[in-house]
Amino acid sequence: MIVGVTYDLLRWEERNLIQEATKLGHKVIPIYTKDFYHLFSEDNQFQNLDVVLQRNTSHQRALSTSLIFETLGYNVINDSRTLINCENKLITTALLSRHNIKVPKTAIAFSKDKALEVASKLGYPAVIKPIEGSWGRMVAKAVDEDTLRSFLEYQDYTSVGFKNVYYIQEFVKKPDRDIRIFVIGDEAPVGIYRVNTKNWRTNTALGAIAEPLKIDDELKDLALKVKEVIGGFFLGIDVFEDKERGYLVDEVNGVPEFKNTVRVNQFNLSEYLIRKIEEWIRK
Amino acid sequence: MVTLKCPVCGGQVNVEDDALPGEIVEHECGAQLEVYKENGKLALRLAEQVGEDWGE
Ligand SMILES: [Zn+2]
Numbered sequence: 063m064i065v066g067v068t069y070d071l072l073r074w075e076e077r078n079l080i081q082e083a084t085k086l087g088h089k090v091i092p093i094y095t096k097d098f099y100h101l102f103s104e105d106n107q108f109q110n111l112d113v114v115l116q117r118n119t120s121h122q123r124a125l126s127t128s129l130i131f132e133t134l135g136y137n138v139i140n141d142s143r144t145l146i147n148c149e150n151k152l153i154t155t156a157l158l159s160r161h162n163i164k165v166p167k168t169a170i171a172f173s174k175d176k177a178l179e180v181a182s183k184l185g186y187p188a189v190i191k192p193i194e195g196s197w198g199r200m201v202a203k204a205v206d207e208d209t210l211r212s213f214l215e216y217q218d219y220t221s222v223g224f225k226n227v228y229y230i231q232e233f234v235k236k237p238d239r240d241i242r243i244f245v246i247g248d249e250a251p252v253g254i255y256r257v258n259t260k261n262w263r264t265n266t267a268l269g270a271i272a273e274p275l276k277i278d279d280e281l282k283d284l285a286l287k288v289k290e291v292i293g294g295f296f297l298g299i300d301v302f303e304d305k306e307r308g309y310l311v312d313e314v315n316g317v318p319e320f321k322n323t324v325r326v327n328q329f330n331l332s333e334y335l336i337r338k339i340e341e342w343i344r345k
Numbered sequence: 346m347v348t349l350k351c352p353v354c355g356g357q358v359n360v361e362d363d364a365l366p367g368e369i370v371e372h373e374c375g376a377q378l379e380v381y382k383e384n385g386k387l388a389l390r391l392a393e394q395v396g397e398d399w400g401e
Binding site: 076 | 365366367368379381382393396397398399
């Protein structure tokens with residue numbers, strides 16, 4: 063195959079994907095977004111790519127380049143529709159709940175008054191998140207109404223997009239960890255626990271420690287159902303464990319990082335992904 | 346290896362021949378540098394700061 067890898071920052075993941083695809087005998091064409099342009103009226107500058115792997119760190123660049131390569135008729139992993147579904151937390155939550163996938167209790171409001179009113183229904187502590195954004199940045203836990211009021215005010219003065227949409231969630235009393243499970247093609251082959259005893263946010267970017275996860279059938283079925291609803295070929299799904307309700311899906315990542323997953327599971331995710339793409343392309 | 350100039354301190358930075366644009370190189374002066382291509386040759390510039398729309 064000829065594999066295009068579109069990226070803006072060459073992280074461990076991108077380097078590893080390029081290496082493993084090359085090892086499997088494929089031709090890899092790295093596409094550095096900042097050196098890339100597209101003129102719609104002109105011919106495609108890339109001939110015969112069998113697949114484009116979307117690896118841009120910036121969501122805008124990821125969405126834009128996926129869309130362009132789709133327009134050129136290529137298979138893109140992940141496609142722009144999936145990236146939209148993943149990046150905007152309101153879209154993710156809406157799609158999941160419409161298809162009866164359990165999510166943390168989530169409220170949306172468009173004014174501070176209503177945000178406070180609905181938060182009192184959720185109860186405290188409550189979690190407020192920017193509806194776009196990641197690595198746990200600017201996700202805050204409000205212990206009471208007074209604190210939430212301050213966070214709402216902070217949101218008003220940030221430069222994040224959608225700042226007048228307030229996305230508020232119950233604080234799930236999960237163990238000191240959450241689950242990150244990967245979907246690759248029609249499988250959910252690997253995952254990790256992200257354990258953090260010091261910070262309630264369990265992103266590895268915020269110092270959580272990765273531990274291997276044994277994937278039970280329930281978790282696997284859940285992951286594949288999420289994929290059906292969100293779309294895409296390669297997803298990282300964040301799941302909370304709730305004592306009463308079981309698994310709750312928190313977020314879905316359309317350009318997932320996987321360095322720690324590979325390390326703690328001794329699982330060659332890049333190779334697995336490339337092989338699944340081979341199968342998919344052959345069909 | 347190619348030897349490039351650090352745009353921050355002016356010191357020498359060794360970069361692998363097969364480095365790709367977008368690779369991040371840490372320099373001893375503390376700068377985070379990004380490899381890019383200028384007229385077909387590898388060069389270094391200050392790495393882009395993490396943007397608001399970054400991350401997984
Ligand atoms: Zn320097």
